[in-house]
Amino acid sequence: MSTRTRTAPDTGAHSSEAAGIITDARQRIDDLDGHIIGLVQERMAVSAVIQRERITSGGRRVNLAREMEILAHYRDQLGKPGTALAKTLLELSRGQI
Numbered sequence: 001m002s003t004r005t006r007t008a009p010d011t012g013a014h015s016s017e018a019a020g021i022i023t024d025a026r027q028r029i030d031d032l033d034g035h036i037i038g039l040v041q042e043r044m045a046v047s048a049v050i051q052r053e054r055i056t057s058g059g060r061r062v063n064l065a066r067e068m069e070i071l072a073h074y075r076d077q078l079g080k081p082g083t084a085l086a087k088t089l090l091e092l093s094r095g096q097i
Contacts, residue, residue, distance in 0.1 A: 040092060047093035062094055 011026075013019040051061050067090055074086035 040089065043089065044093050051094060 011019045011022040013022050054063070055061055070090065071083055071086045074082035074089075076082075078085065
């Protein structure tokens, strides 16, 4: 079996050198994804504290002005897909409104 045949199904690469680079980069992405998931879970926990305190003090569960700031920040940093990401994060953190 040639190196090309062996590496292509796993990585799409056509050389063992490229396959090695892709494999290493994929591992880095997997590590980053683990960190991102952990940060999202932490964000959700912090948001729960904020919501609980806001409701306990007589306020509303959601602060729409703050959410607009978050949406704008993500859009400014990441473009239009950033807005979609921010919406997902907000929904995970406070549920659907």
